[in-house]
Amino acid sequence: MxxxxxxxxxxxxxxxxxxxxxxxxxRLVELAARTGCPHICLFTFVPAAAxxxxxxxxxxxxxxxxxxxxxxxxxxxxxxxxxxxxxxxSDAFARALDVGAHLGATRATAHIHDIADIDQAIERFAAFxxxxxxxxxxxxxxxxxxxxxSGIHDAAHIIRQAGxxxxxxxxxxxxxxxxxxxxxxxxxxxxxxxxxxxxPAQCPDxxxxxxxxxxxxxxxxxxxPLHDLMRVLPGVALVEVEVPRLVDRLAGKSDLxxxxxxVDACRAVLTLEA
Numbered sequence: 123m124x125x126x127x128x129x130x131x132x133x134x135x136x137x138x139x140x141x142x143x144x145x146x147x148x149r150l151v152e153l154a155a156r157t158g159c160p161h162i163c164l165f166t167f168v169p170a171a172a173x174x175x176x177x178x179x180x181x182x183x184x185x186x187x188x189x190x191x192x193x194x195x196x197x198x199x200x201x202x203x204x205x206x207x208x209x210x211x212s213d214a215f216a217r218a219l220d221v222g223a224h225l226g227a228t229r230a231t232a233h234i235h236d237i238a239d240i241d242q243a244i245e246r247f248a249a250f251x252x253x254x255x256x257x258x259x260x261x262x263x264x265x266x267x268x269x270x271x272s273g274i275h276d277a278a279h280i281i282r283q284a285g286x287x288x289x290x291x292x293x294x295x296x297x298x299x300x301x302x303x304x305x306x307x308x309x310x311x312x313x314x315x316x317x318x319x320x321x322p323a324q325c326p327d328x329x330x331x332x333x334x335x336x337x338x339x340x341x342x343x344x345x346x347p348l349h350d351l352m353r354v355l356p357g358v359a360l361v362e363v364e365v366p367r368l369v370d371r372l373a374g375k376s377d378l379x380x381x382x383x384x385v386d387a388c389r390a391v392l393t394l395e396a
Contacts, residue, residue, distance in 0.1 A: 133392050136161035136199040138317065138364035139177060140335065141384050142377045147179050147187060153378060154196045157385040161199035163362055164225065167218035169205055176202075181217065184224050197226030199360055200262070200315065206246040207235040215253060223257040229315060229360075230254050231262045231290050237270045240279065248284035261287040262314055266295035268331055273299045278309040288314030291355070292364065294321055294338060297346050298330055307354035315360040316352065318388045320344030336368040340387040348391045363388045 137154040139145070139162070145153060147164055154162045165176045179187065191197060201222040204215060219230060232250050237243045251261035265277040274289065274296065281287050289312045296306065298321075306313070319338035323345040341348055352358070365384035375383075 133359060133361045134161060134199075135159040135385060135388060136163050136315075136360055136362045137381060137385065138163040138200075138362045139165055139202070140364050140366045142381050143176070143366060144371060145177070145377045147177050147183065148190055149377065150177075151187070151190050151194050151196050153381045155194040156378060157381050159363065159385060160195065161197055161360070163200040163202060163364075164198050164222065164227070165203065166201045166221045166227075167204055167215060169203075179221055179225070181221055184221060188225055191225060198222055199227065199229060200362060201227050201230040201259070204230060204232040204250060204261075205235055206232050206243075206250055208237075208246070210246070210250070212249075212253060215250070216256075219254055219257040219259055223259060227259060229262050229288075230259050231264050233264055233266070233269045234271045234280075235269055240276065243271060243276075244280050244283045247280050247287060251284055251287040255286065260314065262290040263287060264290035264292055264295070264317075265299065266292065266334070267299050267327070268334075274301045274305050274309050278312050281312050288312055290315060290317065291351075291358075292317040292319075293341075293346060293348055293351055294319050294334060296351070297321075298325060303347060303350045303354055306351055310355050310357060313355050313358055315362060316355060316358050317362040317364040318348065318391060319365045320346050320348060320387075335366055338365050338367060340365055340367075340383060341391045342387050352391060361388060361392065 137159040164179050234243045254261040265271045291313050318341050320341045321344045363384045
């Protein structure tokens with residue numbers, strides 16, 4: 123007899139800007155409301171080398187965007203993206219966090235690059251977490267193969283030693299780094315939010331960046347064990363819909379259709395076996 127299915131109602135969905143990178147932040151709010159996502163992920167900080175590639179929300183955007191979000195009953199859940207690479211601009215980070223806080227954000231995602239050792243990583247993350255805490259925002263550490271921290275165990279060690287913050291588990295990066303579902307289970311207490319997408323079982327190293335920002339698969343259409351991953355992370359209350367698919371955009375699929383496809387696929391993954 124087939125097991126009954128039950129919806130994981132405790133997970134709120136957040137529509138990530140990367141899923142509809144061509145949409146303005148104002149349009150992202152509209153798309154979130156129309157697809158039933160109560161939250162969005164916004165870029166409030168973009169490194170100089172990447173500016174122009176991602177829609178950036180600044181202090182001047184806050185009044186109109188905040189009013190639109192209130193009308194749509196949508197809040198910012200997570201802020202991207204804060205690189206901890208030894209060249210951190212604390213004042214610029216603070217301005218970006220302040221923008222997010224005014225829009226309701228409670229989380230901010232950091233990546234660590236260019237470290238001499240793990241102690242340096244701990245020091246940098248602890249400093250960022252303390253800064254974010256001033257704005258009542260929890261710092262999240264995202265690990266991936268094209269950063270200095272590629273696996274969940276090193277990332278968890280940094281969080282524990284820093285004494286604050288949480289893990290960001292991007293499912294694609296998680297499995298590309300060689301981690302397994304059992305690795306997630308061991309560190310489940312530290313995982314604050316999950317970013318869902320899918321992909322083939324393997325991806326060549328030199329194609330992983332392009333895969334991450336352009337060619338992710340809809341959850342459930344690839345080979346990654348997403349159901350198993352979510353099953354061992356029962357405490358996760360936020361799932362970000364992060365499914366950039368350039369091929370669909372180039373084929374003429376509307377931003378609403380792309381967002382709806384991604385949201386529907388994520389909801390399907392969150393239908394877990396009882």
